[in-house]
Amino acid sequence: MIEKQVKDTIKKYHLIGKNDKVFVACSGGKDSTTALYLLKKLGYRPEALTINLEIGEWSKRNLENIKEFCEKEKIPLHVVEMKNEFGFSMCYIRSLIQKRAKLKNCTICGTIKRWLMNKKARELGATKLVTGHNLDDEAETTLMNFFKNNANGFTTMGPKTGIIDDSKFVQRIKPLYFCLNKDVTAYSKKMKFPVLYEKCPCSSDSFRRSIRNELDKMGPKAKRNIVNNLLKILPDIKKSYFPNRKLRYCSVCGEPSRNEVCKACSLINIIKEK
Ligand code: AMP
Ligand code: ZN
Numbered sequence: 001m002i003e004k005q006v007k008d009t010i011k012k013y014h015l016i017g018k019n020d021k022v023f024v025a026c027s028g029g030k031d032s033t034t035a036l037y038l039l040k041k042l043g044y045r046p047e048a049l050t051i052n053l054e055i056g057e058w059s060k061r062n063l064e065n066i067k068e069f070c071e072k073e074k075i076p077l078h079v080v081e082m083k084n085e086f087g088f089s090m091c092y093i094r095s096l097i098q099k100r101a102k103l104k105n106c107t108i109c110g111t112i113k114r115w116l117m118n119k120k121a122r123e124l125g126a127t128k129l130v131t132g133h134n135l136d137d138e139a140e141t142t143l144m145n146f147f148k149n150n151a152n153g154f155t156t157m158g159p160k161t162g163i164i165d166d167s168k169f170v171q172r173i174k175p176l177y178f179c180l181n182k183d184v185t186a187y188s189k190k191m192k193f194p195v196l197y198e199k200c201p202c203s204s205d206s207f208r209r210s211i212r213n214e215l216d217k218m219g220p221k222a223k224r225n226i227v228n229n230l231l232k233i234l235p236d237i238k239k240s241y242f243p244n245r246k247l248r249y250c251s252v253c254g255e256p257s258r259n260e261v262c263k264a265c266s267l268i269n270i271i272k273e274k
Contacts, residue, residue, distance in 0.1 A: 002187045006038045006175045013159040015173040016044055016128055023078075023126035023170075025117050026050045028062025030188035030195045031132025033069060035175055037193070039130065040073060046130065047076040051116055053109065054082050054089035058201050065194040080120050086112075086268075091202070096271045105204040108267060115264035119255060121170045133174045136181035139223040140211045142230045147211075151241045152258075158234050166247045169256045178227070180220055 010016055024036040026048045039046040050066050053059050070077040082090055094108045121129045145153035161172040188195060215223055250262035
């Protein structure tokens with residue numbers, strides 16, 4: 001079932017073209033590992049990209065699992081080390097930022113991860129970057145954006161993210177878009193993938209958790225309805241909120257940005273401020 005859903009999603013939304021070089025952003029979790037496995041099985045010759053965040057034992061075990069999986073499946077693996085990129089682990093960078101700004105763990109980690117993933121994927125020649133987001137993730141994020149009146153949040157939604165084609169921006173795609181979280185878990189367990197099923201020990205998003213709990217009570221149909229309705233209005237939301245479709249480049253790092261300085265550099269600037 002998962003396999004067919006992934007195949008149909010790629011076809012229906014034209015996620016991957018003949019000349020695409022596909023990279024999968026691998027966290028070591030069940031979703032990105034399943035995506036990597038299925039893309040290989042479907043003949044897309046994916047490569048794996050992982051960021052070693054150095055969140056203690058948790059990162060260590062994830063990295064071991066990814067290495068084991070890629071070796072077994074003969075998939076090229078690229079490991080990006082936080083310490084080589086920034087000189088520090090994610091935990092340390094986060095603690096420095098949080099001394100000066102009241103920001104959630106996942107906000108800081110997510111921003112830096114996305115910045116690094118785009119940069120590294122592009123440097124490695126990727127034309128598509130797969131993430132493991134599934135139907136539950138998308139339904140939750142949809143509601144969170146509405147509850148928080150966060151129109152910007154919609155730019156990363158849909159099976160293909162983004163609003164503009166830009167040579168410095170590697171389009172992110174979500175082949176597990178219509179797969180239920182519970183089905184991915186069951187598949188990953190059935191296939192005996194070497195993955196951790198517990199979430200990141202630094203995970204701090206209580207708002208997402210409470211929405212997840214409510215949606216779980218409502219069941220799969222409610223989740224599908226939310227996502228299917230989102231897809232009906234998403235093109236109009238993207239058009240009306242971002243009419244001039246221009247992406248700028250960050251004046252600090254040169255990466256694609258919607259503002260003068262990108263979000264990642266704004267975070268790093270907090271540390272540098274005296
Ligand atoms: P998250 O934001 O942690 O829910 O992760 C969303 C997606 O980002 C995952 O499904 C992965 O595809 C990717 N991802 C998360 N963490 C990492 C990581 N450390 N390295 C590479 N990709 C990651
Ligand atoms: Zn920047």
